[in-house]
Amino acid sequence: MNSSPSPHPSSLWSITLATLKKDIRLEWRSKDAINSMLFFSLLVVVIFSFSFDPNAEESREIAGGLVWVAFLFAAVVALNQTWARELRNQVLDAYRVSPAPANSLFLAKALGNFLLVTLLEAVMAPLFTVFYNLRSIGPAWQLIPVGLLGTWALVVNGTFFAAMSLRTRSREIMLPLLLFPISIPAVQAMVEATRIILAGEGAARFWIVLLLTYDVVFTTACLALFGTILHAE
Amino acid sequence: MKRLFPILAVITAALLAYALYQALVVAPTERTMGDVQRIFYYHVPSAWTAFLLFMVNLVASVVYLIRRNPKADAVAVVSAEVGVVFCTIVLVTGPIWARPVWGIWWTWDVRLTTTLVLWLIYVSYLVLRRFSDSAQTPVLAAALAIFGALDVPLVYFSIWFFRTQHPQPVIGGGGSLDPRMAHALLWNWLAFSCFAFLVCWSRYRLEMLQREVEEAHAMESLAGAGAAASVPLNRSRQ
Numbered sequence: 001m002n003s004s005p006s007p008h009p010s011s012l013w014s015i016t017l018a019t020l021k022k023d024i025r026l027e028w029r030s031k032d033a034i035n036s037m038l039f040f041s042l043l044v045v046v047i048f049s050f051s052f053d054p055n056a057e058e059s060r061e062i063a064g065g066l067v068w069v070a071f072l073f074a075a076v077v078a079l080n081q082t083w084a085r086e087l088r089n090q091v092l093d094a095y096r097v098s099p100a101p102a103n104s105l106f107l108a109k110a111l112g113n114f115l116l117v118t119l120l121e122a123v124m125a126p127l128f129t130v131f132y133n134l135r136s137i138g139p140a141w142q143l144i145p146v147g148l149l150g151t152w153a154l155v156v157n158g159t160f161f162a163a164m165s166l167r168t169r170s171r172e173i174m175l176p177l178l179l180f181p182i183s184i185p186a187v188q189a190m191v192e193a194t195r196i197i198l199a200g201e202g203a204a205r206f207w208i209v210l211l212l213t214y215d216v217v218f219t220t221a222c223l224a225l226f227g228t229i230l231h232a233e
Numbered sequence: 234m235k236r237l238f239p240i241l242a243v244i245t246a247a248l249l250a251y252a253l254y255q256a257l258v259v260a261p262t263e264r265t266m267g268d269v270q271r272i273f274y275y276h277v278p279s280a281w282t283a284f285l286l287f288m289v290n291l292v293a294s295v296v297y298l299i300r301r302n303p304k305a306d307a308v309a310v311v312s313a314e315v316g317v318v319f320c321t322i323v324l325v326t327g328p329i330w331a332r333p334v335w336g337i338w339w340t341w342d343v344r345l346t347t348t349l350v351l352w353l354i355y356v357s358y359l360v361l362r363r364f365s366d367s368a369q370t371p372v373l374a375a376a377l378a379i380f381g382a383l384d385v386p387l388v389y390f391s392i393w394f395f396r397t398q399h400p401q402p403v404i405g406g407g408g409s410l411d412p413r414m415a416h417a418l419l420w421n422w423l424a425f426s427c428f429a430f431l432v433c434w435s436r437y438r439l440e441m442l443q444r445e446v447e448e449a450h451a452m453e454s455l456a457g458a459g460a461a462a463s464v465p466l467n468r469s470r471q
Contacts, residue, residue: 157380164373168365177360181353182380185387192395206394210387217383225376228298232369 012104019108026085027116033081037074037120042127044070049131059132064194067128068187072154075117076176079158082109083166092166095230102227110159110222117151137200146197146204149211150190156215157182160222163229186214238434245431248424255417263414272330273414278422279322280348282429286316287355291382294375303444306371309378311436313358315429320352343392350388354381 027033048066052058086092095105128134136143158179165174193207256274263270293309296302327345328338339345358381362374410418 160380164361164376167367167369167373168361170364174361174364177357178377181350181357182384184350184353185384185391188391188395207391210391210394214387217387218380221380221383225379228372229376232372 012101015100015104016108016111019105020111023108023112024115027112033078033116034119037077037116038123040077041070041074041120041124044073045124045128045131054132056133056135059134060137060198061195063128063132063134063198064191066132067125067194068150068190070124071117071121071151072180072183072187074120075113075151075154075158076179078113078116078120079155079162079179080172080175082113082159082162084171087166102230103223105230106159106163106222106226109163110156113155113159114152117155118148121147121151134198136198138197138202138204140197142197142204142208143194145208146190146193146211149208149215150186150193153186153190153211153214153218154179154183156219156222160226160229163226167232182218186211189214238431241427241431241434245424245427248420248427252417252420252424255420260414260417261411266334269330269333272326274417274421276323276326276330277418278425279319279326281422282425283316283319283323285426286312286319286429286433287351290316290355291378294378297371298375298379303371304441306375307437307440307444309371309375310362310440311433313355313362313378314436315433317352317355317359319425319429320348320355323348324352341392341396343389343396346392347385347389351381351385354384 045066048070052062052066054062083092086095158175161178161182162175165171165178168174189207189210193204193211196202196204196207252274256271260271260274262268289312290309293305293312297305297309327348331340332338358374358377361377362370365373
């Protein structure tokens with residue numbers, strides 16, 4: 001924290017990259033998070049499909065909501081595993097006493113979750129399209145920035161709150177309880193933007209700008225407060 | 234300080250009684266809504282008090298993060314708890330008023346939704362405090378309070394934009410308030426603020442006492458552990 005000398009920016013990135021690579025390698029070998037997320041969101045797709053049984057017109061209206069709710073729930077699965085892995089063998093304590101900047105650890109974890117959830121979305125999006133007979137009327141390429149910004153919005157706060165809920169009892173339940181209320185504007189922006197694009201109702205620019213604002217505000221807040229959370233005694 | 238408490242309690246009781254008289258008797262009956270409009274004198278002051286308490290919570294949280302003063306943390310807990318109670322009053326009296334006037338219990342209007350999200354954020358704040366009993370709880374809770382404060386303007390803008398694109402029931406009417414109504418409203422707000430302050434104060438004393446007791450327990454068990462370590466034989470025979 002304050003006592004340690006501020007590290008060179010390149011070392012911040014090299015530590016971030018090293019941690020990120022380690023996490024990706026761990027995930028690549030175990031495939032715990034990605035498998036459970038994929039199966040979980042597949043289940044959500046099937047159950048929603050039975051519950052609503054929409055036609056093509058209705059699908060366009062509700063798909064945004066369904067897709068993002070499924071991804072939000074699936075993301076929680078990945079987010080809960082983020083830090084739990086570091087508790088075994090006291091890795092987190094080792095990190096705390098090491099001179100590595102806290103923010104590089106946070107960025108590595110957030111980027112790792114971002115990659116995971118983006119991969120999940122890339123696999124699930126075609127499935128959604130097939131199951132709900134989706135055909136976009138508006139410019140479908142705009143879904144890409146909405147997806148990327150929306151995923152970052154979920155993941156950056158999720159990584160932060162997962163670190164917070166580590167210190168609580170029944171932490172697996174704690175994470176959604178903390179994350180969902182704060183994520184309400186982001187989820188609304190993603191759902192509305194997706195709906196507007198799919199239904200071809202004009203520009204989703206306001207929602208994309210709102211998502212961008214949300215990302216900037218909360219990324220800043222996470223980076224400003226993560227050191228305090230990590231070193232809280 | 235302790236002697237001041239009963240005096241303030243009496244003043245608050247008198248204020249609440251006077252404000253009740255103002256709201257039910259002195260304030261004129263609203264022309265179109267009738268007597269149901271009198272819920273306004275409870276609904277609005279509760280909302281103002283709740284927002285004031287959430288503001289106090291935010292300030293106390295920031296102060297705690299900077300100074301690490303346990304008193305600031307106690308103020309944060311207390312203001313969040315009492316704020317949630319007042320916010321619940323707002324969310325309950327709102328639909329009771331809305332049903333006869335608008336014909337619906339609830340609408341996803343900007344003020345209603347923002348209040349609901351604020352309530353959700355502070356309930357999650359209290360849940361965090363309940364589920365985390367380590368020494369780091371105050372830091373975690375203060376961080377969450379700051380996240381909540383950053384979230385509220387975003388919620389407001391998103392709902393505001395969302396709803397301006399959709400039809401919505403007419404709210405309030407936007408007319409000017411009868412001076413006697415404003416009078417009753419302000420008396421009620423004063424009474425409610427005093428009441429909230431009184432509750433916060435006694436809850437603050439309780440919180441500080443609780444912490445003292447916990448500390449004493451911790452010291453006692455430390456001393457007990459020390460004694461047990463020095464005479465291990467006695468301990469093992471029991």
